[in-house]
Amino acid sequence: MDIGYSECMAGFEAAKRLTAANVEFWMARDLMKLLGYAAWDKFEGVIEKARNAAKSAGAPVDNHFSQTANMVSIGSGAKREKADWYLTRYAAYLIAMSADSSKVEVGHAMTYFAVKTRRQEIQERQMLGDEEKRVQIRLRTIGNNKRLAGAAKKAGVIRYALFQDAGHRGFYGGLGVSEVKRRKGVPDGEELLDRIGPLELSAHDFRITLTEDRLNRENVDTEADAINTVRTVGGEVRAVMQKEDGKKPEDLPIAPSIKKIVQKHRKQIGGGKV
Secondary structure, three states: OOHHHHHHHHHHHHHOEEOOOOOEEEEHHHHHHHOOOOOHHHHHHHHHHHHHHHHHOOOOHHHHEEEEEEEEEEEOOEEEEEEEEEEOHHHHHHHHHHOOOOOHHHHHHHHHHHHHHHHHHHHHHHHHOOHHHHHHHHHHHHHHHHHHHHHHHHOOOOOHHHHHHHHHHHHOOOOOHHHHHHHHOOOOOOOHHHOEOHHHHHHHHHHHHHHHHHHHHOOOOOHHHHHHHHHHHHHHHHHHHHHHHOOOHHHOOEOOOOHHHHHHHHHHOOOOOO
């Protein structure tokens, strides 16, 4: 690795800034110098090419390129606005890809951001690891719960919280969610489904789906019958789980929280609150 590249790597690391949430970003004027550009008007053309590339790729352009202006001194106490851009790592990488490839600095920059992106991908895979399956199931439960809510409303359920509680009590042998959380050691501020393992989570997903199907198939039309149905289904799924695994679901250990990973996936697909 030559000295020029090492110096370039150090320059990009030094120019990197962090948000309060510890997310990396760069300022366009800092990047301009590191890429070997002297004139802002020429560099603005590179930024526009990068924005167009992001748009063509279907990326949310304004999430990666955010224009701003800083007041700078021009002598004698006078100041004027100086245009600039906040750039995500993705935006900075696209700018490097859109810049003059004949510049040595640009070649180094392309390598730098490619390495950074690759490292991030590896870190995310390592972070997910065994949790990936849980995340996929958790995302399914969110969608299935929405459909169950619709079926419950059609069946005459007004007190949906009571309906949900009955399903959990059927599945957990009479215990409510708060009691299960205390038993498992899940903190009050966390969702139970974000802290359970794939077997238990899959059972919940099956319970939710089976309840929706039974409400619709049996044409349940009163709240009392709907509550009885969700409780019965919960008990049936509990029995199958105990028969196969030999353990009560409330006695299964908790797992690391997947809340943040699930929220990230939800944002990427345009989902609302989890």
